[in-house]
Amino acid sequence: MCNFCDSSVQFIIKNDQAAYFQFASIQSEAGKALLVEYKIPENIDSVILIEQGKAYFESTAALKICRKLDGLWPVCYVFIFLPLFIRNTVYRIVAKNRYRLFGRKKVCLMPTPVQRKRFL
Incomplete structure (x- = not known):
């Protein structure tokens, strides 16, 4: 239902060719x-x-995900050196406001057959 969550999954799929x-x-x-x-x-x-x-x-999960993505995204992993309380404070602010900032979906999109293989 969360646009941000759905967009994040779609982004990872697109940038994780492996x-x-x-x-x-x-x-x-x-x-x-x-x-x-x-x-x-x-x-x-x-x-x-x-x-x-x-x-x-x-934030640790998000940065570790970036580290495995294609393109320049692994560069973001440098933020792992920021103190955890700072990284997670920023993460929690975005997460707490994700519906207000990014909206909600009324219907979830069905993954394509290729994408479906990536879901447990």
């Missing part, structure tokens, strides 16, 4: 199973990256 990333909604059965498997707290309402057996949240 198809490194797979996706699951937190509300889906696969998403719920991953939350349990990786002992992710239920109050996490953020992008979650599971990589090499470890779960990352908020």
Whole structure:
């Protein structure tokens, strides 16, 4: 329902030609199973990256995702050196206001057959 979340997934798919990333909604059965498997707290309402057996949240997840994308996006990983409280404060401000800033979708777009393979 979130335009920002949907746009972020579409952006990652477009800029991840190696198809490194797979996706699951937190509300889906696969998403719920991953939350349990990786002992992710239920109050996490953020992008979650599971990589090499470890779960990352908020700005750390976003920056680690950038690091694997095509083009110049890996340069953004330099922000990992900012203190976590600063990075996550900015992340939380955007996340808290995402519906107001980016709107909501009334209907979710169905992924193409190629994109569908990337969803758990």
